Amino acid sequence: MSVELRTQCVHVNLAGRSYDIKIGRGEAYSALQEIKKLAPKSRMMIVTDETVLKIHNATVVAIFGIENVETYCYVVPPGEASKSWTQLGVVVEHIIEKKFERGDIIIAFGGGVIGDLTGFAASMVRRGVRFVQIPTTLLAQVDSSVGGKTGINSPQGKNLIGAFYQPILVLADTALLDTLPIREMRAGYAEVVKYGLIDKPEFFDWLEAGAWKGIFSGGPEREEAVRISCEAKAAIVARDETETGDRALLNLGHTFGHALEQAVNYDSKRLVHGEGVAIGMSLAHRFSHKLGLISGQDVTRVTKHLDDVGLPTRLQQIKGGVGTADSLLQAMYQDKKVTRGKLNFILTKGIGKSFIARDIEPSSVIEFLKHELRAD
Ligand SMILES: NC(=O)c1ccc[n+]([C@@H]2O[C@H](COP(=O)([O-])OP(=O)(O)OC[C@H]3O[C@@H](n4cnc5c(N)ncnc54)[C@H](O)[C@@H]3O)[C@@H](O)[C@H]2O)c1
């Protein structure tokens, strides 16, 4: 696959709620003009976290500099803990206090936490204020900023409170990722690999053959991978916006992954979302092998690639343990991926051949997890 460096655009086709994703290096600056076009004489509220504000202050200042637009900024603490009732309430009240109307614009400038929290807040104020995403993590550029899932966590489980609320524009400036800590870059990369493993075997081949190095180092492969990932997600979302069918494929690795995140109490020192997804995808492939669906060679290819980039692939790599097979299964039942009490798993018949498996027997999951917890 040859790669050309230029600004690219992916369209998310959702009838009246369609929007563009602009992808390019330095795009955030040029795209400010686009936001300006969307918001003549309106107000803007940037919601970001302390870390992003400190590192990318110049972009925030540039947004503030847009002529004839009244701009505000609200800053939340970084980390998953901000996807809470408390922060949601504070952000919503802040927007209302500044008298924002539906035609004004709320900008989520940050990672998936900021996008999920801000999008949910924007969906609530006056039943929906316009919302733009400027994602600053790889995970947010390839996944969370696209598709309109917004929300917060409940003490009883992740993302259990939320709404489908589409942005009007997504600006993915890949230069913003140059400052990402390597651990966050890897975590986002897990979601990139996910698209290959769902239904793009040639994309997985390309990543595995070395494109991953360019993604990490800021080569043109980065824009290409963001584009392919956004196209993959946009296509699935256009078919099934509210996850009544195919969209569930995007949960590959997430049924296990979310249970692991809950098992460590969302403690990012022990596990971040993308790491949970990497272990979850490895488990999904090994579970599929145990069920006789996929060859051992394919499982080895997947886990070796994740290992090569430095992502975890085994439960033992999570410091402090993750409880028992039973407690993990209980956590999976709390997750949204349950229909009338039956567990839905994304399993696979090979690299890029994932499918939705309904009615998985809990006993086979328990047996598999017991084996995984014992394995060295
Ligand atoms: N809505 C969806 O469809 C969807 C999909 C996938 C994940 N998610 C959610 O996304 C969240 C994870 O997102 P995330 O991994 O982006 O986490 P995050 O938002 O917590 O960001 C990770 C860390 O990186 C920092 N950071 C962000 N941008 C930076 C930059 N450019 N340079 C340096 N540091 C930077 C942040 O301050 C934070 O500490 C989870 O809550 C997950 O549930 C949502």
Ligand SMILES: [Zn+2]
């Ligand atoms: Zn994810």
